[in-house]
Each structure stands twice: as structure tokens, then as C-alpha cells.
Amino acid sequence: MTTKELKCADLIDDRMKDREQQIKELLSNPDSDELYDPALSVDTKKVTTICLSWGGPSDYLKVTHIGLEIHRVVYEYHDWYDGATREVLEDSPLYQYASYILESDGENYE
Secondary structure (H helix, E strand, C coil): CCHHHCCHHHHHHHHHHHHHHHHHHHHCCCCCHHHHCCCCCCCCCEEEEEEEECCCCEEEEEEEEECCEEEEEEEEEECCCCEEEEECCCCCHHHHHHHHHHHHCHHHCC
16 A cells, blocks of 8 residues: 555554654754744634533533634533534524624633
8 A cells, every 4th residue: 555545544643753753853952943843833722612501411612713703613412421512503503602602702702
């Protein structure tokens, strides 16, 4: 099987080891100008959890966003040692509610 035929799941462990070695060498010389070379970009997103109920069962929304711009909403449901998640679509009332919560408390997210 050639590299072209391999899937990312087949390659990730070796690629991660290679990257760890590269970073280890860079960190061994923190004064080097090359220390920032591997980082092509640095993105920071916030995850806000909106608890809708707690205990057993519990459910909540996990909202990934930058400021008030929502990138993803996930609904999570948990009941005593079990749980499940679902992606929330933009046209869902849950997505709209998450947007409302962020906007109503906007100064904490800007």
C-alpha cells in the first residue's frame, strides 16, 4: 500500500511523532528565531456552555464562537453514566436560543 492509498487514520501516529520531534528540537533552543515557524496561524475560540437542566438527566448547549459569531452549536444530553451529542443546525430553535443568550450578554463575549 502506498502513501497515496493510506488514510489519515493510518498516518496520524507517525505524523504526530515527526511533529513532536520537530517541536522538541525547536524548544531546546528557545532563543531561536525559528521557534514560531511551525505555527501558521493561532486561532482562539471560546466555548460557552448553556445549562438547560442538571442532575439526571441533564442537557445543555455547547456554543463555539468568536465574539458573537457562532461557529458551532452542539446539544448534549446526559443521564447517569451515559451521554450523547448532536450538532445543532442554524435553523433550529436551539441555535437561535444560543445566539439570543450570547447577544443578551454580549459584553462578556466581545
